[in-house]
Amino acid sequence: MAVTDSLFETAKAAMVKAHAPYSRFPVGAAILTEDGQVHSGCNIEIVSFPEGWCAETSAIAHMVMAGGSRRIAEVAVVAEKLVACSPCGGCRQRLAEFSTPSTRVHLCDVDTGVVETVTMGDLLPHSFATDALSEAGDGR
Template structure:
């Protein structure tokens, strides 16, 4: 991990905390915020958005990735996820795979609550032996 990425950790976590406040979670009441740092040094944040037809909602990480892609970003250098629970709130399995589309295995994933950095993982730790875009190249 580059020093520049590490220096952006606090800003990334702050963006995830701020966007978490905008989550649409009327059913679970479980708000999550996520932020990704792209290859241009920009931070893109997203929150979870629930739907009355449960499978139609989307996660905070997927929202942040959509914002990044729509802004022209193509690589994720770091991720922050903010949720409040007894255990650290990590990306779900589907979001781990979505992150893998844009991030390398050594991409840091910082997990925080409203006041504390709870844990640090790499994407490889969260999604070992993953399948990614390089598998489809001839």
């Protein structure tokens, strides 16, 4: 099985575990880190919108808690109700924090798998970069 197919299957398995009683829009995500580890997550809604977690956010949390590499090599995102699910704006910034502009993001359909592959640079061409923080803190 190809890496992208494996990531899709992992994201799909995570999607099934979503807690989405309000939107009824389950989403799953899987992250492959540079050290070869896979971390998945699903969306978790609470009644106090928008305080829930997106699937990508919970996958990032799993990655950080696992203690290995924090550099994302690839991401797969799948939703039950979309042909190609793309990360929301907040998740694009969160993913950018742990990836590079060339990191591949696989947009998936629940029935057929990967529909389109884009890069983080495509999704978020002008992300807020961490180097901007160090420049801002140097007294300029």
